[in-house]
């Protein structure tokens with residue numbers, strides 16, 4: 001682990017908070033009638049771990065994402081723009097429900113948004 005150095009990461013309560021956010025978001029995502037089917041056979045704990053580390057790293061926390069390449073894991077799913085936004089809304093809703101401020105929410109979403117090009121189907 002690298003030393004922590006980021007205000008946003010510290011401010012929200014670090015990995016513990018991120019893990020709660022993704023735990024809640026993934027429960028909802030796995031049950032969603034439109035996007036839930038993509039996750040059949042994918043252990044929730046696996047995604048939770050990787051999403052937490054990836055987001056921690058993106059907001060300057062002391063984590064190194066050790067999951068697979070974003071294009072490689074998503075390409076076979078032919079994910080649409082609409083599906084992407086459905087998932088992001090669950091992440092946003094979970095941040096709200098866990099108690100992050102709208103400003104913290106937006107700062108985190110701004111870091112996730114640029115990944116869209118690697119996730120949606122072209």
Ligand code: HEM
Pocket residue numbers: 035038039042047050051054066067068069073074077079083084085087088112113115116119
């Ligand atoms: C900001 C949006 C997203 C982020 C940050 C993200 C991130 C990730 C990460 C970190 C993994 C784990 C990689 C690994 O296994 O090493 C993953 C896997 C996966 N993602 Fe996403 N993802 C996003 C959007 C989506 C969307 C919109 C869908 C589908 C509707 C989706 C479907 C999947 C599936 C099905 C897997 C598992 C693939 C497999 O293990 O074969 N993702 N994603």
